[in-house]
Amino acid sequence: MSKAVCFMTKNFGKYDVKSIGSYMAIGGFNALKKAVNMTGEEIASTLATAKIKGRGGAGYDMGKKWSQAKSVIADNKVVVCNADEGEPCTFKDRTLIEHDPFNLIEGMIIAGYTVDAQNGYIYLREEYSHLRPLILDAIKQAKTYGFLGENILGKGFNYNIHLYSGAGAYVCGEGTALVESIEGKSGRPRMKPPFIKQCGLYNLPTCVNNVESLSLVSSILLDDEKKYLTYGTEGSVGTKLVSVGGNVKNPGVFEIPFGVTVRDIVYGLAGGIVDDNEIKLIQFGGASGKIATKSILDTPYTYEDLRKDGVGVGSGAILVVDERTSVIDFLRTTQEFFSHESCGQCTPCREGNRHIKLLLKKVAESTHTTADLASMRKIAKIMAMSSLCGLGETAQSALVSAMKNFEEAFQIK
Numbered sequence: 001m002s003k004a005v006c007f008m009t010k011n012f013g014k015y016d017v018k019s020i021g022s023y024m025a026i027g028g029f030n031a032l033k034k035a036v037n038m039t040g041e042e043i044a045s046t047l048a049t050a051k052i053k054g055r056g057g058a059g060y061d062m063g064k065k066w067s068q069a070k071s072v073i074a075d076n077k078v079v080v081c082n083a084d085e086g087e088p089c090t091f092k093d094r095t096l097i098e099h100d101p102f103n104l105i106e107g108m109i110i111a112g113y114t115v116d117a118q119n120g121y122i123y124l125r126e127e128y129s130h131l132r133p134l135i136l137d138a139i140k141q142a143k144t145y146g147f148l149g150e151n152i153l154g155k156g157f158n159y160n161i162h163l164y165s166g167a168g169a170y171v172c173g174e175g176t177a178l179v180e181s182i183e184g185k186s187g188r189p190r191m192k193p194p195f196i197k198q199c200g201l202y203n204l205p206t207c208v209n210n211v212e213s214l215s216l217v218s219s220i221l222l223d224d225e226k227k228y229l230t231y232g233t234e235g236s237v238g239t240k241l242v243s244v245g246g247n248v249k250n251p252g253v254f255e256i257p258f259g260v261t262v263r264d265i266v267y268g269l270a271g272g273i274v275d276d277n278e279i280k281l282i283q284f285g286g287a288s289g290k291i292a293t294k295s296i297l298d299t300p301y302t303y304e305d306l307r308k309d310g311v312g313v314g315s316g317a318i319l320v321v322d323e324r325t326s327v328i329d330f331l332r333t334t335q336e337f338f339s340h341e342s343c344g345q346c347t348p349c350r351e352g353n354r355h356i357k358l359l360l361k362k363v364a365e366s367t368h369t370t371a372d373l374a375s376m377r378k379i380a381k382i383m384a385m386s387s388l389c390g391l392g393e394t395a396q397s398a399l400v401s402a403m404k405n406f407e408e409a410f411q412i413k
């Protein structure tokens with residue numbers, strides 16, 4: 001029996017994504033109409049009750065973020081929709097934009113209303129440029145129907161949405177690098193503080209949310225029967241989009257209730273492993289995520305259970321690698337990615353990635369020593385503790401978890 005559910009994906013295939021009229025015919029913009037009769041605090045508290053954790057990877061409490069953004073005192077604020085989706089094996093945001101673009105626009109307008117913003121910005125990864133016409137047209141239609149622009153729904157609320165594209169850098173998904181990029185500068189993370197919630201895009205208070213987080217808002221506001229709360233577990237309420245890739249028979253995006261097992265996802269929804277091969281490893285949350293052995297298959301997919309087993313939800317990516325790939329080859333590919341994507345601004349990340357790359361080559365050639373393994377551990381620790389941004393902090397997550405869970409791969413011969 002399929003374990004997939006349809007809460008945030010309930011509109012998929014139900015309307016013509018190029019027509020606002022078609023979206024409105026299935027209840028589109030009813031959430032906004034409801035929202036403008038609530039206070040920003042009430043909306044933030046509704047999200048807090050649903051215990052939504054942001055879906056971009058860090059899992060920050062969404063109700064709290066909106067409540068904090070609302071409480072910042074400023075004449076001008078902005079909302080940013082992070083559609084950079086650069087984390088390898090993560091492709092759920094693309095699916096949400098392709099199948100339900102108006103729902104994202106509606107979520108962004110509600111975000112603007114809640115936090116008192118005048119402008120919203122969608123930052124779309126360069127590789128998704130084929131989606132630009134769809135989004136631009138949705139924005140245009142929303143404006144024509146009075147859901148964007150001046151005095152929205154007669155409530156004196158003025159708000160517009162703008163679309164910006166990145167140029168293909170993974171680090172631009174990090175909030176401060178993203179705002180630098182929109183400002184036309186090179187996409188490198190800023191020193192913090194100040195935090196972008198106080199001083200972000202164009203030095204204005206900025207509320208950044210992931211596409212999936214924003215896509216949940218309308219359904220939550222219209223969920224009078226609290227159906228969302230019936231999904232999931234006590235610690236991980238609701239549903240989540242997971243993107244499953246790698247050596248599975250049926251890769252794709254699935255909406256699951258938290259609490260189904262990893263096996264339900266990998267063997268049920270994703271159809272099992274190609275040629276019925278054995279699983280070598282599973283990586284959770286993208287290239288910055290940790291890796292586990294197949295012993296994790298019976299773990300429930302929840303924030304708390306995955307954490308207990310040494311991995312995490314992260315972006316919702318699940319990358320399954322079968323027996324044909326060695327752990328060290330896998331780590332070298334991941335390391336290539338980080339060495340290429342490091343922006344080079346701070347020493348621990350720039351130099352650490354280079355050193356680990358060289359040391360992994362030695363491991364692959366079986367010429368490494370005990371001192372090399374100790375160096376790898378030490379560099380990984382320094383990077384996690386002293387890098388300027390999340391890229392350097394998490395670049396060695398896969399390596400560190402592999403040294404723990406796949407000790408045999410590092411044996412000295």
Ligand SMILES: Cc1cc2nc3c(=O)[nH]c(=O)nc-3n(C[C@H](O)[C@H](O)[C@H](O)COP(=O)(O)O)c2cc1C
Binds near residue numbers: 054058170
């Ligand atoms: C290197 C790096 C890349 C990131 N890439 C993305 C991304 O592509 N999409 C995203 O939503 N968040 C990404 N994040 C997380 C964002 O910084 C931020 O936490 C998120 O967009 C906030 O939205 P949320 O609270 O709705 O999750 C990235 C973080 C780092 C450090």
Ligand code: SF4
Binds near residue numbers: 171
């Ligand atoms: S951690 Fe890496 S990506 Fe982040 S600022 Fe430093 S060099 Fe750039």
